[in-house]
Amino acid sequence: MSNSPVEKIDVQAVNKKENRSLYVSRKKIHPKRAEGTFRRLKWIIMGITLAIYYVSPWIRWDRGPLAPDQAILIDLEHNRFYFFFIELWPQEVYYITGILILAALGLFMVTSLFGRAWCGYSCPQTVWTDLFIVVERAIEGDRNARLKLDKAPMSFSKLMKRVSKHTSWLIIGLLTGGAWIFYFADAPTLIQEVLTGEARSVAYSTIGVLTATTYVFGGLMREQVCTYMCPWPRIQGAMVDEHSLTVTYHTARGEPRGPHKKNDTWDGRGHCIDCNQCVAVCPMGIDIRDGAQLECISCALCIDACDAVMEKVGLPKGLISYDTHIGRVSKEPITKLDVPFIRPRTIAYAVLLTLVGSIMLYALLTRSALDVNVIRDRNPLFVQLSDGTIRNGYTVKILNKVHDVRRFQVTIDGLENAKAWNQSEGPQFEHIVVPVPGDTLSAIKLFIAAPRSELESGSMDITIIVKDLVSGLTEKQSTTFKGPK
Amino acid sequence: MSKVERDEHSGTETTGHEWDGIKELDTPMPRWWLWSFYACIVWSIGYWIVMPAWPLVSDYTRGMLGYSSRALVTEELATVAAGRAEVTKALQETELADVKNNQELYQFAVSGGRSHYAVNCSQCHGSGAQGGPGFPNLNDDDWLWGGKVDEIYATIQYGIRSDHDETRTGEMPAFLKDEILEKGQVNDVTEYVLSLSQEGRDAEAVARGKEVFMNECASCHGENAKGGREFGAPNLTDAIWFYGGDKETVQKTIANGRQNVMPAWADRLDDTVIRQIALYVHSLGGGE
Numbered sequence A: 001m002s003n004s005p006v007e008k009i010d011v012q013a014v015n016k017k018e019n020r021s022l023y024v025s026r027k028k029i030h031p032k033r034a035e036g037t038f039r040r041l042k043w044i045i046m047g048i049t050l051a052i053y054y055v056s057p058w059i060r061w062d063r064g065p066l067a068p069d070q071a072i073l074i075d076l077e078h079n080r081f082y083f084f085f086i087e088l089w090p091q092e093v094y095y096i097t098g099i100l101i102l103a104a105l106g107l108f109m110v111t112s113l114f115g116r117a118w119c120g121y122s123c124p125q126t127v128w129t130d131l132f133i134v135v136e137r138a139i140e141g142d143r144n145a146r147l148k149l150d151k152a153p154m155s156f157s158k159l160m161k162r163v164s165k166h167t168s169w170l171i172i173g174l175l176t177g178g179a180w181i182f183y184f185a186d187a188p189t190l191i192q193e194v195l196t197g198e199a200r201s202v203a204y205s206t207i208g209v210l211t212a213t214t215y216v217f218g219g220l221m222r223e224q225v226c227t228y229m230c231p232w233p234r235i236q237g238a239m240v241d242e243h244s245l246t247v248t249y250h251t252a253r254g255e256p257r258g259p260h261k262k263n264d265t266w267d268g269r270g271h272c273i274d275c276n277q278c279v280a281v282c283p284m285g286i287d288i289r290d291g292a293q294l295e296c297i298s299c300a301l302c303i304d305a306c307d308a309v310m311e312k313v314g315l316p317k318g319l320i321s322y323d324t325h326i327g328r329v330s331k332e333p334i335t336k337l338d339v340p341f342i343r344p345r346t347i348a349y350a351v352l353l354t355l356v357g358s359i360m361l362y363a364l365l366t367r368s369a370l371d372v373n374v375i376r377d378r379n380p381l382f383v384q385l386s387d388g389t390i391r392n393g394y395t396v397k398i399l400n401k402v403h404d405v406r407r408f409q410v411t412i413d414g415l416e417n418a419k420a421w422n423q424s425e426g427p428q429f430e431h432i433v434v435p436v437p438g439d440t441l442s443a444i445k446l447f448i449a450a451p452r453s454e455l456e457s458g459s460m461d462i463t464i465i466v467k468d469l470v471s472g473l474t475e476k477q478s479t480t481f482k483g484p485k
Numbered sequence B: 001m002s003k004v005e006r007d008e009h010s011g012t013e014t015t016g017h018e019w020d021g022i023k024e025l026d027t028p029m030p031r032w033w034l035w036s037f038y039a040c041i042v043w044s045i046g047y048w049i050v051m052p053a054w055p056l057v058s059d060y061t062r063g064m065l066g067y068s069s070r071a072l073v074t075e076e077l078a079t080v081a082a083g084r085a086e087v088t089k090a091l092q093e094t095e096l097a098d099v100k101n102n103q104e105l106y107q108f109a110v111s112g113g114r115s116h117y118a119v120n121c122s123q124c125h126g127s128g129a130q131g132g133p134g135f136p137n138l139n140d141d142d143w144l145w146g147g148k149v150d151e152i153y154a155t156i157q158y159g160i161r162s163d164h165d166e167t168r169t170g171e172m173p174a175f176l177k178d179e180i181l182e183k184g185q186v187n188d189v190t191e192y193v194l195s196l197s198q199e200g201r202d203a204e205a206v207a208r209g210k211e212v213f214m215n216e217c218a219s220c221h222g223e224n225a226k227g228g229r230e231f232g233a234p235n236l237t238d239a240i241w242f243y244g245g246d247k248e249t250v251q252k253t254i255a256n257g258r259q260n261v262m263p264a265w266a267d268r269l270d271d272t273v274i275r276q277i278a279l280y281v282h283s284l285g286g287g288e
Helices: A035-057 A094-114 A117-122 A122-142 A143-151 A156-181 A187-196 A201-221 A223-231 A233-238 A277-281 A301-314 A325-329 A342-365 B032-052 B068-085 B086-094 B096-099 B103-120 B149-156 B183-195 B203-216 B247-256 B271-282
Strands: A072-075 A081-082 A086-088 A246-247 A320-322 A372-376 A390-400 A406-413 A417-423 A432-435 A440-450 A459-468 A476-480 B014-020 B024-025
Touching: A035 A072, A035 A117, A035 A156, A035 A187, A035 A301, A035 B024, A072 A432, A086 A246, A094 A117, A094 A342, A122 A143, A122 A156, A122 A201, A122 A223, A122 A440, A156 A187, A156 A201, A187 A201, A187 A246, A201 A223, A246 A325, A277 A301, A301 A320, A372 A459, A390 A406, A390 A432, A390 A459, A390 A476, A406 A417, A406 A440, A406 B068, A432 A440, B068 B086, B086 B103, B086 B271, B096 B149, B103 B271, B149 B271, B183 B203, B183 B247
Parallel strands: none
Antiparallel strands: A072 A081, A081 A086, A246 A320, A372 A390, A390 A440, A406 A432, A406 A459, A417 A440, A459 A476, B014 B024
16 A cells, blocks of 8 residues: 555544444544645634634724723623614613524525535634644644654653643633623723733633633534534534535545555546545544534535545545535536525525514614603502592603703693693693603603593503603603593 | 342343333443532531531531621621611701602602512502502592691601500591480481582481581581591592492491501601601602
């Protein structure tokens, strides 16, 4: 075999079907470094995603003197969420729900088109594991060197390598956990507090927990997280079908496989030379030639490895490539142009995405700077006054989303001769005027009284109108006025 | 159990238990589980030493740390009281009628009053202060002893017919039971009282009843029957009835009298608390 142009690597997929049992201890994987198109793509995406994560909290956004100047801020203390020009109140968490639904639908859509593209390229677990492997490779060398180091007896140089590797990992973990907290407080202030030891203990404990999880997940557990902890591999089977582009070994072209010497004929044999390069580069430790399997994260490093080998032995690339299940079993692999991207499944996802997205956009564009909620008193339902008048009590919650104080006029519609008054203003008025401080929710106790003769039935529908005296912005809330039957 | 049975597939010993042909394997506990268990035992021993743990006959082991949740609560309550000292003082020094001019103080008083009301007053007056027969509705604008916040404050402090020296007392005699009036006169005066707020009563009985009323009842309820707050005598002409406005109930009230009691709270509750409750009751919508 020494004259073979491509050396066969002695490696076996850790989870080959034949070897699978319900529980086995982890077998350590030392992925070999791949070079090629997809590896480059992964470097680029890693750079972009890490940059977004580390830089985002430092973007400034001027909102005036009374609001924080951080573009993306989850202000737990004051119950506000800021995202550039959007400012959300706790009453508006349905936007978050909407974003989660959009994210889920987007994930379904991408999966039905390209398999687990999310997992292979942009999942934080993948990105940080990749980063950790880069560090590992820089310190301990590539696959063979690492295997040798594992077997070698403990020595000073081995100890030094191990210590510097774990220290580097811990530093990355620390920076990861450290960056997270800046989303929750003013970043420039917080970093000073953290460095001088003045930050609140929750900041330090968050950093601690996230350092630990990053180190353990990215450094120690790696593919175990994807295989055993993540629910997504179990669900994705329902998202992909025979038309989805997944990382695929073309069985019809590759089999029967076997070692190949230079100048041998390719007649009567497949193009796979059984060099195991695809297995050696796989960060999940699988053999793609076994077909689609839940561990595969579609990172396509095996495509890079196999393409390099095909080039060496003078065969066309693409023995392993992004292809559909139909392409996998057909003699002639289908080209990218044949892939039916538009099919009922993707149309359904696209329609749902558009629908939810439009609803979100509509809600956001029509979002009012005033929100009114009326809650009727239920205990007692109504009160009879000494002159026979019936009085109902209400709590009117006025949400002033503007940063300045505003004065609101509260009037009643649908009840003749009604009088209104609030807790501290004894006399009865036709309407009341309430000031609400900026960026505040005010709960106002409102009493409405009407002569018995105005009640047509035991329960009447009325409308409470809240109007901003300056801008004229008006919110109406319907409620009921109850009296004796 | 001398014979050890082994499972033929896994080679593991069985426990000897069998259900429907399925045998239980005697697989040892996972090591991490065992070590966690031992660690818990060690931890618990340490815990017994430093924390209160074992009950004794009339006491308990107090632990080296001297932890006591009761002491912590006392401490926390003291902290809360200290934190409120300023606003409590302000409430003490402000005229009750003026409190509403200070919104912050007013909110403190009313929300505090609400929770103190729920603990001390809701048993009789109801959780919504809607009252019931014999227990006044505190939401409406009909007040036996006055609906100004000072008057409400005094009522809560001293109670009605309570054992407090300054209690408010008014007496509704039992006109029939004590043989002040004849049965027929009771019926007549009932008709008269009802005629003040209801139409279509027996005109002859009303006329006779009015005479009786002027002699016997007007001294407290007033000649126009609008009540008198110095005796806590209800207004008989309005739409609100203390015990009920049907003929039978009114007749019963006149025949047997009414002597309901409201306890005095001055010695039971802190003065600040009573002030808070008075302001809360006043805020229910009927306060004068």
